[in-house]
Amino acid sequence: MSAPLTVEEDELALLTDLYQLTMTQAYWREEMNARATFSLFFRRLPAERRFMLACGQQHAAERLSRLRFGERAIAWLAETGRFDTAFLDWLANWRFEGDIWTLPEGTPVFANEPLLEVDAPIAQAQLLESLVMNLVQLETVLASKAVRLVMAARGRPVVDFGLRRMHGIDAAVRGVRAYRTAGLAGTSNVLGGLRHDLPLNGTMAHSYILAHDSEREAFRAFARHMPDTTLLVDTHDTLTGVREVIDLLHEEPDLRVGAVRLDSGRLEELAPAARRLLDDAGLGDVKIIASSGLDEHAIDALLKADVPIDAFGVGTQMGASTDAPVIDLSYKLVEYAGRPRVKHSPGKANLPGRKQVYRHFDAAGYFVGDTIAGRDERLADGTPLLVRSVAQGQPDPEVMALADSARERVAQARQSLPESLTRLTPGDEAYPVALSKALAARR
Amino acid sequence: MSAPLTVEEDELALLTDLYQLTMTQAYWREEMNARATFSLFFRRLPAERRFMLACGQQHAAERLSRLRFGERAIAWLAETGRFDTAFLDWLANWRFEGDIWTLPEGTPVFANEPLLEVDAPIAQAQLLESLVMNLVQLETVLASKAVRLVMAARGRPVVDFGLRRMHGIDAAVRGVRAYRTAGLAGTSNVLGGLRHDLPLNGTMAHSYILAHDSEREAFRAFARHMPDTTLLVDTHDTLTGVREVIDLLHEEPDLRVGAVRLDSGRLEELAPAARRLLDDAGLGDVKIIASSGLDEHAIDALLKADVPIDAFGVGTQMGASTDAPVIDLSYKLVEYAGRPRVKHSPGKANLPGRKQVYRHFDAAGYFVGDTIAGRDERLADGTPLLVRSVAQGQPDPEVMALADSARERVAQARQSLPESLTRLTPGDEAYPVALSKALAARR
Numbered sequence: 001m002s003a004p005l006t007v008e009e010d011e012l013a014l015l016t017d018l019y020q021l022t023m024t025q026a027y028w029r030e031e032m033n034a035r036a037t038f039s040l041f042f043r044r045l046p047a048e049r050r051f052m053l054a055c056g057q058q059h060a061a062e063r064l065s066r067l068r069f070g071e072r073a074i075a076w077l078a079e080t081g082r083f084d085t086a087f088l089d090w091l092a093n094w095r096f097e098g099d100i101w102t103l104p105e106g107t108p109v110f111a112n113e114p115l116l117e118v119d120a121p122i123a124q125a126q127l128l129e130s131l132v133m134n135l136v137q138l139e140t141v142l143a144s145k146a147v148r149l150v151m152a153a154r155g156r157p158v159v160d161f162g163l164r165r166m167h168g169i170d171a172a173v174r175g176v177r178a179y180r181t182a183g184l185a186g187t188s189n190v191l192g193g194l195r196h197d198l199p200l201n202g203t204m205a206h207s208y209i210l211a212h213d214s215e216r217e218a219f220r221a222f223a224r225h226m227p228d229t230t231l232l233v234d235t236h237d238t239l240t241g242v243r244e245v246i247d248l249l250h251e252e253p254d255l256r257v258g259a260v261r262l263d264s265g266r267l268e269e270l271a272p273a274a275r276r277l278l279d280d281a282g283l284g285d286v287k288i289i290a291s292s293g294l295d296e297h298a299i300d301a302l303l304k305a306d307v308p309i310d311a312f313g314v315g316t317q318m319g320a321s322t323d324a325p326v327i328d329l330s331y332k333l334v335e336y337a338g339r340p341r342v343k344h345s346p347g348k349a350n351l352p353g354r355k356q357v358y359r360h361f362d363a364a365g366y367f368v369g370d371t372i373a374g375r376d377e378r379l380a381d382g383t384p385l386l387v388r389s390v391a392q393g394q395p396d397p398e399v400m401a402l403a404d405s406a407r408e409r410v411a412q413a414r415q416s417l418p419e420s421l422t423r424l425t426p427g428d429e430a431y432p433v434a435l436s437k438a439l440a441a442r443r
Numbered sequence: 444m445s446a447p448l449t450v451e452e453d454e455l456a457l458l459t460d461l462y463q464l465t466m467t468q469a470y471w472r473e474e475m476n477a478r479a480t481f482s483l484f485f486r487r488l489p490a491e492r493r494f495m496l497a498c499g500q501q502h503a504a505e506r507l508s509r510l511r512f513g514e515r516a517i518a519w520l521a522e523t524g525r526f527d528t529a530f531l532d533w534l535a536n537w538r539f540e541g542d543i544w545t546l547p548e549g550t551p552v553f554a555n556e557p558l559l560e561v562d563a564p565i566a567q568a569q570l571l572e573s574l575v576m577n578l579v580q581l582e583t584v585l586a587s588k589a590v591r592l593v594m595a596a597r598g599r600p601v602v603d604f605g606l607r608r609m610h611g612i613d614a615a616v617r618g619v620r621a622y623r624t625a626g627l628a629g630t631s632n633v634l635g636g637l638r639h640d641l642p643l644n645g646t647m648a649h650s651y652i653l654a655h656d657s658e659r660e661a662f663r664a665f666a667r668h669m670p671d672t673t674l675l676v677d678t679h680d681t682l683t684g685v686r687e688v689i690d691l692l693h694e695e696p697d698l699r700v701g702a703v704r705l706d707s708g709r710l711e712e713l714a715p716a717a718r719r720l721l722d723d724a725g726l727g728d729v730k731i732i733a734s735s736g737l738d739e740h741a742i743d744a745l746l747k748a749d750v751p752i753d754a755f756g757v758g759t760q761m762g763a764s765t766d767a768p769v770i771d772l773s774y775k776l777v778e779y780a781g782r783p784r785v786k787h788s789p790g791k792a793n794l795p796g797r798k799q800v801y802r803h804f805d806a807a808g809y810f811v812g813d814t815i816a817g818r819d820e821r822l823a824d825g826t827p828l829l830v831r832s833v834a835q836g837q838p839d840p841e842v843m844a845l846a847d848s849a850r851e852r853v854a855q856a857r858q859s860l861p862e863s864l865t866r867l868t869p870g871d872e873a874y875p876v877a878l879s880k881a882l883a884a885r886r
Contacts (some may be wrong), residue, residue, distance in 0.1 A: 006451060
């Protein structure tokens, strides 16, 4: 009964929708191998987002450029009985040899702007569709949620406690990369933090308190083992728990406690009361960490009311981006054999041809608007955003290096957003995204 | 820059919250090794759910019984500088030797009922927390959404098209197992379907149409390659597309087309119009498949209006369970060293002690209510639900076999739900869940 929990490298090419393979077989039979461009974009922002942070697209481009149908994958496909042997032989030698243009990791992005474009023979570009969408959606959705928590916290640390609420293993591990890009200060997730270079944070659970004979004994044991730790004070009653910490530190002045964590109840009353108790006891350096089903709206309200909280731990709402858990990405053919292509389905039309996005800044460095143009247009104004991450099947190391500076780029972008984009409430997208004259005419 | 996309078996033990490891080190130092029971449950149903399908807990129990801290994991932990060498030596030899009680895969479950209970020395039971929650949440959330689509479709096939909207690789692959349990008829997801034994389905994408010189040529080429295929008719105009199919089949009577797929527009008008066109052309056996941002409410409304749709493809809403993307699972210490334990945090209290859940049926076989009791109570009435999936660290093959019949069990349960639980609208949980007298008294 035991299916593996892991997906091996040589199975990854099978993580696709069946029609990608049947269409590819059709292209192969029809000998259709002209160059195509597919564009990855979304048609509208979720109501609860004023921008998205494009994340995952450079990493996906790098990984997809190495995609192979290994022996095991070919054997499984053969078993389905849906594919010609000659096609499977061709698939075993399939290589991606095209270009992939992407936004740099962590770029704020708006409706109809490509996050990624693939230029390749159609049977190469088509086969990337399902996996690139799966990979990019996850990191984009999670980073776009996380950056709102960072903005709400106004410089106070926000720490990821979301592993248990995230959708499975891959979400939990790659999610930490998205959180790092978005500006989180740390994570409780050991594998995620180690792999993606975000500091590990941890406190204690209620079970530890309950396994001891008293809260005092639990605090004493844990603080002895872990200097500067955080003690969880709400197992029985929050302010009683704070008093237990104070009494413990008076009993054993050599113990050092870094913070207390409040995980339930009315934080707007409990945090000030806890702060007063600690300050009155001469423990002004013991910080207060809050972690009770928080989202960006709760953090914003607490800080607007000057509630004395020094750091926030967030899990449930951020881990699955519950208010906007999906972004309706499309991966659409926009050019084939040198000719722009569009579909006309109601509400699902798209912009023809290869593209570039230009971002315009005012004198103070704030974003003031974007222009979507043809890839080969040269606009007099604005900074082109899309970069060629993969050229002729090979990742470009210099361009890929942009992924390493994603966190710094997002920190910079947070300072450059117009005020309307920094609001946490739903609202019409005020940010202007225009089409170049040439693109508007082509449409 | 290239982090792996996969999580290796020997890294899995690191997919945990840091505090599990620091608390375990504390237990180890304190020589606290008495037996503990942890209970996995949720305190309330999401507003949009009348029951949850407990899924993933038997698979998680089996996998967690084999968890090890391999060399790589120990080396990474050593690098953090947070752990004693002697503790890491102990961790390298850590084995789970306890019992894990679970609901069988696919059991309808309600608030406060354990999906899983772990009985083990505290340092073994504590270490499972984060991963068991991550694993069980995903499958439970996805199956609980998917079964609503199955119920709405009243016996018509529902097919998973969600790979691109699911949260990463693991969600996409294990999600198919949850969908299989919930009763979906097929999936477009090749790896998920192959690994978890759900039939593969696939149609065609708009890109295929657009890459050809005309819709007719695209239909012709695809239908020649794939007898009985499904043709996507809405790239330009749905009813024009249907007429193209009809004309093609009149031109080439030897071609066989299984269905047309409608992916946009007003299905309540387009599907009847398409049906009439096909029927009038003598193509009554060509089916209509709909796939346009559908959820259970849309499917229910279409079928209540007798709109002639034969099968549904669903992706976005089901893939991330957008209306209820998380379930607030708790994994709580309920007993330690033979004594029941509870915490009292406001809104977060729990039931003390090891438990069993009894389900009561009426004469016609419908569920009429549950009783949560102590594990060792023997109630005169009702069927006990929790089974011992892992005994003394070893999965019990007979009990684990229940996982293989999960799909059949859910199909049966769908026929046994009281009418209030079959409604798709939000509503107060009408299903009665009582506490046994002994448990009520203990609390």
